[in-house]
Amino acid sequence: MATQQSTGSTLTRAWANTALPTLGAILAVALWWLVTVALHIDPFFVPSPADVLDAFMRDPGFMMNETWVTFSRVLIGFGIAVAGGLLIAVLLAASWTVERMTMPLLAAINAVPKVALAPLLLVWMGFGNSPKIVMVVLVSFFPVIVSTMAGLTSTPADLRELGRSLSASWWQTFVKVRLPWALPQIFVGIKVATPLAIIGAVIGEVVSPDHGLGSVIVGSGSSADTPLAFAALVLLAITGVVLFYLIVAIERLLVPWAAAIAS
Amino acid sequence: MITIEAATQTFKARGGRVHALQDIDLTIGAGEFVAVIGRSGCGKSTLLRLIGGLLKPTGGRVTVAGDRVTTPRRDVAMVFQRPALLPWRSVLDNVLLPVEIFGWSRAQHRRQAQNLLEMTGLGGFAKRLPHELSGGMQQRVSLCRALIQGPKVMLMDEPFSALDALTREELAVELQRIHMELGTTVVFVTHSIQEAVLLADRVAVLSARPGRLRKVIGIDIPRPRSFGHNAHLEEVAGASAELHHLLLAEEGAAHHPA
Ligand SMILES: Nc1ncnc2c1ncn2[C@@H]1O[C@H](COP(=O)(O)OP(=O)(O)OP(=O)(O)O)[C@@H](O)[C@H]1O
Ligand SMILES: [Mg+2]
Numbered sequence: 208m209a210t211q212q213s214t215g216s217t218l219t220r221a222w223a224n225t226a227l228p229t230l231g232a233i234l235a236v237a238l239w240w241l242v243t244v245a246l247h248i249d250p251f252f253v254p255s256p257a258d259v260l261d262a263f264m265r266d267p268g269f270m271m272n273e274t275w276v277t278f279s280r281v282l283i284g285f286g287i288a289v290a291g292g293l294l295i296a297v298l299l300a301a302s303w304t305v306e307r308m309t310m311p312l313l314a315a316i317n318a319v320p321k322v323a324l325a326p327l328l329l330v331w332m333g334f335g336n337s338p339k340i341v342m343v344v345l346v347s348f349f350p351v352i353v354s355t356m357a358g359l360t361s362t363p364a365d366l367r368e369l370g371r372s373l374s375a376s377w378w379q380t381f382v383k384v385r386l387p388w389a390l391p392q393i394f395v396g397i398k399v400a401t402p403l404a405i406i407g408a409v410i411g412e413v414v415s416p417d418h419g420l421g422s423v424i425v426g427s428g429s430s431a432d433t434p435l436a437f438a439a440l441v442l443l444a445i446t447g448v449v450l451f452y453l454i455v456a457i458e459r460l461l462v463p464w465a466a467a468i469a470s
Numbered sequence: 471m472i473t474i475e476a477a478t479q480t481f482k483a484r485g486g487r488v489h490a491l492q493d494i495d496l497t498i499g500a501g502e503f504v505a506v507i508g509r510s511g512c513g514k515s516t517l518l519r520l521i522g523g524l525l526k527p528t529g530g531r532v533t534v535a536g537d538r539v540t541t542p543r544r545d546v547a548m549v550f551q552r553p554a555l556l557p558w559r560s561v562l563d564n565v566l567l568p569v570e571i572f573g574w575s576r577a578q579h580r581r582q583a584q585n586l587l588e589m590t591g592l593g594g595f596a597k598r599l600p601h602e603l604s605g606g607m608q609q610r611v612s613l614c615r616a617l618i619q620g621p622k623v624m625l626m627d628e629p630f631s632a633l634d635a636l637t638r639e640e641l642a643v644e645l646q647r648i649h650m651e652l653g654t655t656v657v658f659v660t661h662s663i664q665e666a667v668l669l670a671d672r673v674a675v676l677s678a679r680p681g682r683l684r685k686v687i688g689i690d691i692p693r694p695r696s697f698g699h700n701a702h703l704e705e706v707a708g709a710s711a712e713l714h715h716l717l718l719a720e721e722g723a724a725h726h727p728a
Contacts, residue, residue: 365550365551365554366554366556368524368550368554369548369550369554370571371524371542372522372524373567373568374541374542379570379571383567383570384556387558462558464557
């Protein structure tokens with residue numbers, strides 16, 4: 208990264224950051240299309256890109272709307288997971304006692320298969336948005352906690368010594384040294400959690416279908432409309448990519464120094 | 471300025487107790503530059519941490535400006551072996567870190583921070599991030615960060631040992647200039663006899679396990695001193711030879727517990 212910044216021009220960087228991924232995606236779609244055509248695969252099993260596009264174009268407004276429903280559930284749930292995860296991690300990092308008391312519990316909660324919880328959430332919260340959002344939170348909060356804890360406890364010894372020699376308070380050390388130092392690692396956790404958040408939303412929608420891409424997939428199953436299911440999957444994948452790069456952008460904004468340090 | 475009386479420090483380690491320092495007595499006057507030299511592990515850093523209030527001695531006492539040291543003081547600044555800069559802060563903001571932590575006015579110290587940077591030849595780098603600077607420049611920044619405290623005492627723990635030989639000499643000469651200009655009391659831990667002879671009014675030689683004060687020798691060479699060519703080659707050679715002898719003869723001395 209840093210070597211590119213110093214040696215490559217802006218143009219080559221723009222090429223590397225946008226053109227290459229686009230090219231990769233085009234090649235992948237071309238390969239997919241080639242395989243379905245060359246092997247005469249029944250669209251009922253694996254539709255070709257053209258079939259999928261057709262399915263999408265039957266009602267693009269509807270599809271975009273369902274995408275938005277899922278995306279907004281992911282955003283809200285993920286926002287809660289990140290904020291909550293950060294808060295919990297800070298509390299755990301602040302108190303050794305609290306950490307010892309609750310960390311095993313949190314790990315245990317994380318080990319419970321969330322799919323198994325979905326019917327329970329249905330019983331507790333009924334239909335609508337809340338059980339889906341709760342599922343997103345449940346699935347994605349743990350990596351944020353773990354990475355934040357790791358970041359907060361990885362302050363280098365010389366920086367800790369500096370804080371001590373200046374008699375910095377716990378809060379000052381936390382805000383001025385430990386938290387900024389932890390940010391790159393926190394973002395690692397957040398990036399790990401993004402696909403989980405989308406999976407969480409889809410689990411919620413599949414278990415109690417109302418709206419959203421998960422519900423579209425359930426509906427396409429009952430009408431044997433495989434191309435529609437694939438269209439929903441592609442939209443989910445795109446949602447994941449958008450969310451991921453959104454987070455990368457926020458990271459660049461908040462920790463522009465991280466890339467330079469890592470090299 | 472600094473008095474150390476019968477200071478003893480033992481650590482509880484896994485393999486039993488470690489006697490890091492034993493009965494150290496040393497008085498350092500205001501404005502004096504004292505170098506502390508000794509082999510690795512003989513307790514130099516421990517001594518500095520005692521003076522800085524980062525450690526409480528298990529025996530004896532340490533005072534700075536007449537007060538017993540119990541916690542770090544604002545008029546005692548530390549410079550470590552590594553620059554310990556915050557990578558997300560600009561050079562200027564790194565220098566202003568103590569000001570923020572002490573709750574002093576940033577606006578009032580900004581000018582001074584800029585002056586310090588200019589004094590160390592970093593005037594044009596105030597807005598840069600630490601990773602854009604060389605190791606020597608980073609260590610200069612950490613020197614400025616110590617100086618902004620307006621310290622009466624500077625405690626420096628092998629501040630130049632991570633740098634290449636040329637940068638080391640350059641910084642040592644610069645430190646001498648700053649010391650002459652500001653008159654701060656300095657305790658300077660080093661492995662380098664050459665550095666000690668260039669900088670110090672007195673050199674305290676520690677022996678290892680347990681760390682004891684072996685000898686304090688005075689360096690009576692007029693300042694400013696310089697490496698290489700100067701009019702006092704004989705004195706320099708004499709002091710260096712004596713220090714060499716003290717450090718090398720240490721093996722024998724260490725076998726006679728008093
Ligand atoms: N916190 C600690 N716990 C246990 N032992 C310690 C601790 N700090 C230092 N020691 C021990 O005390 C002795 C002196 O350590 P110190 O760091 O003061 O040596 P030093 O002279 O600074 O060495 P160097 O030149 O390598 O920096 C060593 O044997 C070290 O292992
Ligand atoms: Mg040391």
